[in-house]
Amino acid sequence: MSDTATVPALQEHVHGPLKHQFDDIAQQHEADTLGMWLFLATEVMFFGGMFTGYSIYRSQYHEAFAAASNHLDLLMGTINTGVLIGSSLTMAMAVHAAALGRRRALIICLIATMVLGCGFLGIKAYEYHHKFVENLVPGPNFHFEGNSARETEVFYSFYFAMTGLHAIHMIIGVGILAVLTFYAWWRGFHPQNKHIEITGLYWHFVDIVWIFLFPLLYLVGHHEK
């Protein structure tokens, strides 16, 4: 290694990107990607159970779900959808920067993704706060005008369970990004290293879950208003 060795080259020298159990880097990439996709397949079933439950109850309590949905903040939901799609863009750009070995761009994109992710969680927290103030949180203090209060409470149970589980995934994602940002700043990533890419897969998956949650929770009742 010469003195002008760049950070990626230095890291390759310390411990190369190819793990000893793989024949070559292509095989290792394939294994990395498949491992994350296998995990995401289990996540599809995890969220799928909730979506199934939601679908059944919505078919049973159609009017109550529409009325309850109209009490969600459509503007905040729409803004949050935009924020999350924006975070997916910066995540994709981080993967791009990592593949080209551009360390500075990588760190900026990772930080931007975390900022947008935290922005999403902040807006979500604001919405949760309003639901607490309006007594729309399932439990002894739940109060909803009209004669289908029990059915709307079911809707809000789904709302908090599904968005809550989604928010937990976001928090974990921001945590992983924070660790990766630290490593990127500390010693950089070799372009062949796939940590950023498979984290990106997870982040985009969480975005996709929201893409389905948004219409099902926020939009289902608006035309009946």
Place this chain on the structure above:
Amino acid sequence: MSDHIVPIRTYFVIFMTLLIFTLITVGVALVDLGRFNVVVALAIAGIKATLVVLFFMHVRWSSPLTKIFIAASLFWLAILLGFTAADYISRAWTPLGLSW
């Protein structure tokens, strides 16, 4: 292969498309289409999810094995949704007497 490097421009085009679809889905939700409102909303969500999977998650350039993994997860999800729906839909068809 996963080494394929997608130009940044593609990401911006997908990002703008996703934002436009979000505005369309909100706009359509305010128009009364009866029971087709939820169909349109889910169709748009499906298009958005497909764009994210193909471009942001690079599946368009992924190996066939990765694509099989994704297809398998969707297949199991279809079993979960389909069989549960079949149960609830068909319950009303054969009312069971108390003696059953």
